[in-house]
Amino acid sequence: MPAKRRKAQRSVRRRAAHTLLGCCAAACLSFAAAGVVFNLPMVLPALTVEAGSALPALPDFLYWHFRTAAFTADPALTVDMATPGEYPLAIHAGLRDYDTLLRVVDTTPPQGDAKNARRYTTQTLAPEELVENITDVTAVAVAWAGPAPDLRVPGHQRAGITLTDTSGNATVLTAEVEVVLDDVPPVISGVQELAVKAGGSVQYRQGVTVTDNDDPDVKLQVDNTGVNLNLEGDYSIVYFAEDAAGNRTEVPTVLHVLRPTLEEATEEVVNAEADAVLAAILRDGMSQYEQAQAIFDWVYGSIANIGEPPKTTWVEGAYRGLFDHKGDCWVYAMTSKVLLTRAGIPNMDIKMENPRRLHYWNLIDIGEGWHHFDANHWYTGWKGFYKTDAEVAGYSRTHGNSHDYIREDYPPIV
Numbered sequence: 001m002p003a004k005r006r007k008a009q010r011s012v013r014r015r016a017a018h019t020l021l022g023c024c025a026a027a028c029l030s031f032a033a034a035g036v037v038f039n040l041p042m043v044l045p046a047l048t049v050e051a052g053s054a055l056p057a058l059p060d061f062l063y064w065h066f067r068t069a070a071f072t073a074d075p076a077l078t079v080d081m082a083t084p085g086e087y088p089l090a091i092h093a094g095l096r097d098y099d100t101l102l103r104v105v106d107t108t109p110p111q112g113d114a115k116n117a118r119r120y121t122t123q124t125l126a127p128e129e130l131v132e133n134i135t136d137v138t139a140v141a142v143a144w145a146g147p148a149p150d151l152r153v154p155g156h157q158r159a160g161i162t163l164t165d166t167s168g169n170a171t172v173l174t175a176e177v178e179v180v181l182d183d184v185p186p187v188i189s190g191v192q193e194l195a196v197k198a199g200g201s202v203q204y205r206q207g208v209t210v211t212d213n214d215d216p217d218v219k220l221q222v223d224n225t226g227v228n229l230n231l232e233g234d235y236s237i238v239y240f241a242e243d244a245a246g247n248r249t250e251v252p253t254v255l256h257v258l259r260p261t262l263e264e265a266t267e268e269v270v271n272a273e274a275d276a277v278l279a280a281i282l283r284d285g286m287s288q289y290e291q292a293q294a295i296f297d298w299v300y301g302s303i304a305n306i307g308e309p310p311k312t313t314w315v316e317g318a319y320r321g322l323f324d325h326k327g328d329c330w331v332y333a334m335t336s337k338v339l340l341t342r343a344g345i346p347n348m349d350i351k352m353e354n355p356r357r358l359h360y361w362n363l364i365d366i367g368e369g370w371h372h373f374d375a376n377h378w379y380t381g382w383k384g385f386y387k388t389d390a391e392v393a394g395y396s397r398t399h400g401n402s403h404d405y406i407r408e409d410y411p412p413i414v
């Protein structure tokens with residue numbers, strides 16, 4: 001074939017090929033615009049972003065704009081931008097779903113400020129105590145960079161601290177540690193024995209001071225555990241102070257809680273004294289009947305029937321019985337009242353009163369109805385413990401109507 005003819009044929013094939021390629025490209029782009037793509041890549045296989053940044057938008061995953069593309073599921077539900085890792089996602093584009101991968105990476109080292117410290121040779125020091133204002137998108141581990149400071153050696157030391165995030169990015173800081181030797185305990189001055197009337201109050205710290213050779217903030221403290229300011233007795237108390245280095249000083253003394261006078265006695269004082277009596281006469285496991293019997297026996301056996309004090313307040317009556325151990329029927333009744341009440345036994349006062357006689361006693365109810373409880377000393381030797389109304393009425397009839405109370409003033413008595 002002549003050369004001129006072969007050249008003409010090659011030119012025709014080239015034009016045909018160009019025409020064909022041009023048609024295909026146009027068709028593909030046309031399909032892409034319509035959302036129908038068969039061969040051209042639409043979605044990035046993976047996208048890498050820094051942890052802590054915003055969640056990438058859909059267009060960040062596409063090779064080119066695709067108006068109808070959408071995530072198959074909201075990535076905000078599965079992706080944690082604060083946690084490095086690989087998060088599989090899927091994007092629907094055209095006629096199919098494309099898998100993609102969001103890689104969240106942390107390449108940023110943590111940040112923080114070194115913080116100098118002062119420690120005593122008796123203390124410990126953790127690397128965390130030498131750094132503040134730590135920031136990073138992930139958790140940060142704090143460790144010594146090199147040897148830890150030797151707190152056995154007084155003086156100034158430099159310490160390195162490493163901040164490492166969960167991806168291994170690290171920052172090293174340097175802080176200064178002043179190590180102080182203080183082996184001198186605080187000095188407590190002014191301690192003396194204390195005294196207070198029961199029911200009063202104590203200014204424990206008045207006149208007592210503490211100083212320390214190094215610690216300007218050393219505090220004076222008082223261990224007064226066990227002191228009952230309402231109950232007469234001698235109580236051990238301890239003043240103590242501990243300086244910042246842990247040196248401790250203790251100074252013991254005694255607090256004397258003195259018996260108050262009748263006029264000074266408060267309800268709290270009488271209750272406390274009653275509690276002390278009950279602690280001595282009651283045992284665990286006693287029934288209420290047994291408790292009432294023990295109270296009766298104590299009142300009957302401890303109080304002498306002497307005098308006729310004025311009938312003022314029940315507190316004064318109980319005081320006379322508990323502290324002075326003497327009195328009349330009113331003292332027996334008021335002493336029984338406080339002991340029964342503190343023991344949790346329901347009780348009430350009862351009296352007989354006429355122009356010639358006056359008598360006080362108690363009623364108790366331990367679950368069997370009201371019974372008489374009369375711990376008074378009767379010249380006949382009669383004991384009025386847990387008596388029925390009939391029993392008391394019988395005694396009353398033969399002893400000058402001793403218990404002839406006004407029936408309407410009281411609940412039914414068994």
Ligand SMILES: [Ca+2]
Binds near residue numbers: 106137
């Ligand atoms: Ca980081």
Ligand SMILES: [Ca+2]
Binds near residue numbers: 214245
């Ligand atoms: Ca000291």
